[in-house]
Amino acid sequence: MPDPTTRPELRGDFGMVSSTHWLASATGMSVLERGGSAVDAAVAAGFTLQVVEPHLNGPGGEVPILFQPAGGTPTVLCGQGPAPAAAVPTAFDGFDRIPGTGVLPACVPGAFDAWMLLLRDHGTLGPRDVLDHAIAYARRGYPVLPAIAAKITGMREVFARWWPTSAALYLRDGRAPRAGAFLANPLLAATYQRVVEECERAARTREGRIDAARRIWREGFVAEEIGAFLAAPVPDHTGTPHRALLGPGDLAAWRASYEEPVSAEYAGYTVHKTGPWGQGPAFLQQLRLAEALGTGELDVLGADFAHAVTESAKLAFADREAWYGDPAHTDVPLADLLCRGYAEHRAALVDDAASAALRPGSPGGRTPFVPDPCLTRTAAAAAPGGEPTVARTGEPVARPADGAAAAGAAHELERLPGDTPGVPAEQRGDTCHLDVVDRRGTMVSATPSGGWLAGSPAVAGLGFPLGTRGQMFWLDPRSPGVVAPRKRPRTTLSPTLVTRGGEAVLAFGTPGGDQQDQWSFTYFLRLVHGGSDLQGAIDAPMFHTNSFPSSFHPREMAPGELVVESRAGRRVIDALRARGHRVVVSAPWSLGRLAAVARDPATGVLRAAADPRGAQCYAAGR
Known part of the structure; x- marks a missing residue:
């Protein structure tokens, strides 16, 4: 750290x-x-x-x-x-x-x-x-x-x-x-x-x-x-x-x-998320995959760790697209998705090579919804792989050195190129x-x-x-997220609460759309296995994949794309490329805006940390 x-x-x-x-x-x-x-x-x-x-x-x-x-x-x-x-x-x-x-x-x-x-x-x-x-x-x-x-x-x-x-x-x-x-x-x-x-x-x-x-x-x-x-x-x-x-x-x-939250135990902790009307269960699916793959035994700053986390995210988020929706309107096989046996079966798909495929599972033998691919403009031009996430100019994500500009680069991950001359680009919120x-x-x-x-x-x-x-919402009637009256859209919003022995010990989260349960998941594993305090785990170089459909209009994906902060280092970046990841090197402080608080029930000591990225997140306390 x-x-x-x-x-x-x-x-x-x-x-x-x-x-x-x-x-x-x-x-x-x-x-x-x-x-x-x-x-x-x-x-x-x-x-x-x-x-x-x-x-x-x-x-x-x-x-x-x-x-x-x-x-x-x-x-x-x-x-x-x-x-x-x-x-x-x-x-x-x-x-x-x-x-x-x-x-x-x-x-x-x-x-x-x-x-x-x-x-x-x-x-x-x-x-x-x-x-x-x-x-x-x-x-x-x-x-x-x-x-x-x-x-x-x-x-x-x-x-x-x-x-x-x-x-x-x-x-x-x-x-x-x-x-x-x-x-x-x-x-x-x-x-x-x-x-x-x-x-x-x-x-x-x-x-x-x-x-x-x-x-x-x-x-x-x-x-x-x-x-x-x-x-x-x-x-x-x-x-x-x-x-x-x-x-x-x-x-x-x-x-x-x-x-009630949806919950999973991991390394002595119980992690609580919203139901599948949010993407929170994808975090829990990644925990199950981390158990099956032994991800916690890896160097949390190394290429092996980034590869295992990325490939697990691809599988969990493919399941998100195939199965998640408002459970009041959709039969979501959540128990099967969070079963350790299912995770072990899915983990067998992970090897030393990066996958560019969208591979949802078949919990309980069901047939998954697989959306028709909508590739990013540069990804479509370079199929079957994916090129860098595009900003409004169609260029790769910017790599400025200063913090304010780096924050802007991070926001470009949520932005689309303009399609109509004279019409400003459609702006995604965060x-x-x-x-x-x-x-x-x-x-x-x-x-x-x-x-x-x-x-x-x-x-x-x-x-x-x-x-x-x-x-x-989707308009495809095959999707569990198809639009319907009084139905909740399946969002990316995903706060996290962690307990130990029934006591609340940790709360954290981040903006970032589809990246929320990637950045926060990596953060949690680094806390549990990396020996860092709250701030050190936030400061560590971050990464995420765009190798699944975006939750936002027009639902583009960039197969095989892995965005990595430059601070990860040349050795890690080269090792990831050698495994077949289409690596986009992002600005050194551009991925995430994490916030976290913690409590030790035994001593009553409280802790807090906030992300320096973007120069606006702050923690306060005494």
């Missing part, structure tokens, strides 16, 4: 917060200092992330949450809103895939209800207490990250020509804000302020006010504004108008809900993450996402856009 690390691992016994933005971490710590619990701190930090990282999440998005109250058990809170009632496959006639921008792929916004449900049942504070930081940053302004400035610049023409509500929020005299400038969102501040004031007039108790806030969101002025905005066709990023499938009845009908632990032992891990400023025009009067999560 790297020594010394870029930052110290934080240690203390009061409370720890780690997130993808320093203002969210500071918000969470402020709530802990005021006597709030880890749940209170997580909720407040989550609402702050909606304001300060609008290119990565927003009120129109969603959030899966994994938490364990002190003395309680691990629990999943599903804040993933479903497809509208009108979302049948024929509603997308004329499309080969559900589009990635505009209002046609909008699902029910789930984040607000999920955060408020968590607060009501497991927190101690009220709506005003957890929204005050977010309201203040939206009203007074927050410093614009380079990635936000670049995203708005990339969307400037779309805003100016077709999305006037977004132009009013993000452009000043037709120009995007510069990095470092302060940007306010007075409409969003007014929206949340009105929610606070109305819920306080509606009820006297903490729980009553939270329930009132939830009703206001799904049936009150928020739902009414969304309904009015969607009453007429709304243009996508090309200017083509579409009538939304989402309506007020969809918002009124949905509630966030609790469910994700946020936060983890919190308090001195009592309550631990929370959450991955907010969706409602991206580049995905859909801002709703008039509210100050935020709707999400575009519906793009993750």
Whole structure:
């Protein structure tokens, strides 16, 4: 492991917060200092992330949450809103895939209800207490990250020509804000302020006010504004108008809900993930493969380790495409997929050579769904292998030396080349993450996402856009992820909670779409087997494969492609190429934005760490 690390691992016994933005971490710590619990701190930090990282999440998005109250058990809170009632496959006639921008792929916004449900049942504070930081940053302004400035610049023409509500929020005299400038969102501040004031007039108790806030969101002025905005066709990023499938009845009908996590034991730990409506079980499948292959016995910085992890990821993510979906609508053979015997059978496919094939398994003898391949532009030109992940220019991922530019290179992994002259490239959003632990032992891990400023025009009067999560559905009726009314899209959002002896000991996660359960899986193995602390394992050189279909429109894949940070070293990179991996050498600090907190139940010592990549993730604690 790297020594010394870029930052110290934080240690203390009061409370720890780690997130993808320093203002969210500071918000969470402020709530802990005021006597709030880890749940209170997580909720407040989550609402702050909606304001300060609008290119990565927003009120129109969603959030899966994994938490364990002190003395309680691990629990999943599903804040993933479903497809509208009108979302049948024929509603997308004329499309080969559900589009990635505009209002046609909008699902029910789930984040607000999920955060408020968590607060009501497991927190101690009220709506005003957890929204005050977010309201203040939206009203007074927050410093614009380079990635936000670049995203708005990339969307400037779309805003100016077709999305006037977004132009009013993000452009000043037709120009995007510069990095470092302060940007306010007075409409969003007014929206949340009105929610606070109305819920306080509606009820006297903490729980009553939270329930009132939830009703206001799904049936009150928020739902009414969304309904009015969607009453007429709304243009996508090309200017083509579409009538939304989402309506007020969809918002009124949905509630966030609790469910048991999907779990697997490994090396004395129990790892907990969401169900197969997220990609979390792919992490657990990789654990089973690591057991079968003896991956933990390898040098966690070496080529053998990277090869074993990569080939296991290809098998697990092929199964994700073949079998995962909303279990309320799809018969997902999860017990078979997580069976050690199945993993041993699958592990036999891994040898010394890199595979470029998409090879889902047949749990219980079933026939898997195998999607028709959609290769990246450069991969198609160089079939059967895959060329580097393409950015908007069609060139390989950039390799800048400075941290800010490296962060931009990482975001290019979620971006598409433009296809239409004069039309800006379709912009994919990314994700946020936060983890919190308090001195009592309550631990929370959450991955907010969706409602991206580049995905859909801002709703008039509210100050935020709707999400575009519906793009993750398939139109192919063979797929377990085929679109259907009230069905949850199978997302990539994947927080992680780890217990030992029934006690919560570790929470972590990262943005990154399809890379989330690759980067976080590698991180976990390096913690368990590499002898590193939380920060050292984050700082270690990272890698991931793109050798399976992307979860995002247009669902491209690059067979055999392995993206590796240059810090892995020439010897490792050459060894991986010798095995047949189509290696893309990425910038030295470009892959991942991990956050993590931990607790030792025996001593009460708390720890935290955050990724230096992107120069914005921070941990706070004492």
